[in-house]
Amino acid sequence: MTNRQKWEGTGPRDLPATAWAVLGLLSFRGARTGYELRKWADASLRFFYWSPAISQIYTELRRLERWGLATSRTSAPQEPRRYTLTDAGRAALAAWADGVDDPGPPVLKHPLVLRLWLGHLATPETLRALVERHLARTRDELAEVRGALRRAERVPQWAFPRVALAWSERRHLAELALAEEMLADLARLAAAGPATGA
Known part of the structure; x- marks a missing residue:
């Protein structure tokens, strides 16, 4: 059974690319704040895709939580929320990453x-x-x-x-x-x- 077949969630099949990128950042081990995700995007994603703004990251985190693809918690009221991937999020991301649909041509704006x-x-x-x-x-x-x-x-x-x-x-x-x-x-x-x- 492929990852595509395993994903049976009810979330949107066509999340925006930024949502998949944020979900991808969450797929590596450990819970992270939105700020930490932004720093990691600056240290990796921006070299081959782009680094979303912190406001975009939080917008996507809220969307991912609504769809049950990510979850968050905080250890104290003043502490920032830390986000992790849910099992459904991992399945959705794996189905997307393992998908055979054409990702489309690169967008060049020079x-x-x-x-x-x-x-x-x-x-x-x-x-x-x-x-x-x-x-x-x-x-x-x-x-x-x-x-x-x-x-x-x-x-x-x-x-x-x-x-x-x-x-x-x-x-x-x-x-x-x-x-x-x-x-x-x-x-x-x-x-x-x-x-x-x-």
Whole structure:
């Protein structure tokens, strides 16, 4: 019997991606506060998906509790609530993760490329500066990904998150190569003379 067949809950079959991401964060051992989930999302999810805002995390936690997919408790009135996955939540998440439905194409929104697309309205100096700033930021992000990967390598239960982080490392390396090629393209355009705008 597959995980998909085991899940017989009455909750929504099409939770938003953020709900699945939060449920996924809860699937690792231990109870966590919304703030801790946000920190963990910043240390892992953001390298290959995105890190939801703290308000989004709490919105999804309330939704997941309503559907019986997560539960929470507090040890004292002033203490923050700590959330855990229920058995139903684990079954739903496993069915979703093990599902064969197409997750769809990645959504690419690259602000730098949008600006370059409108390069006929900008100066060559500005465009070069934007790409160089992007290169510097990507190098910093690559260092953060590598740090997260090193931390994940010390935890045997994080074998699959390591695969996702290794993909993110390769993506950042590819992004650096693409940005370097962008600088070369801009240099060729500059050498060719003024471009005609739209």
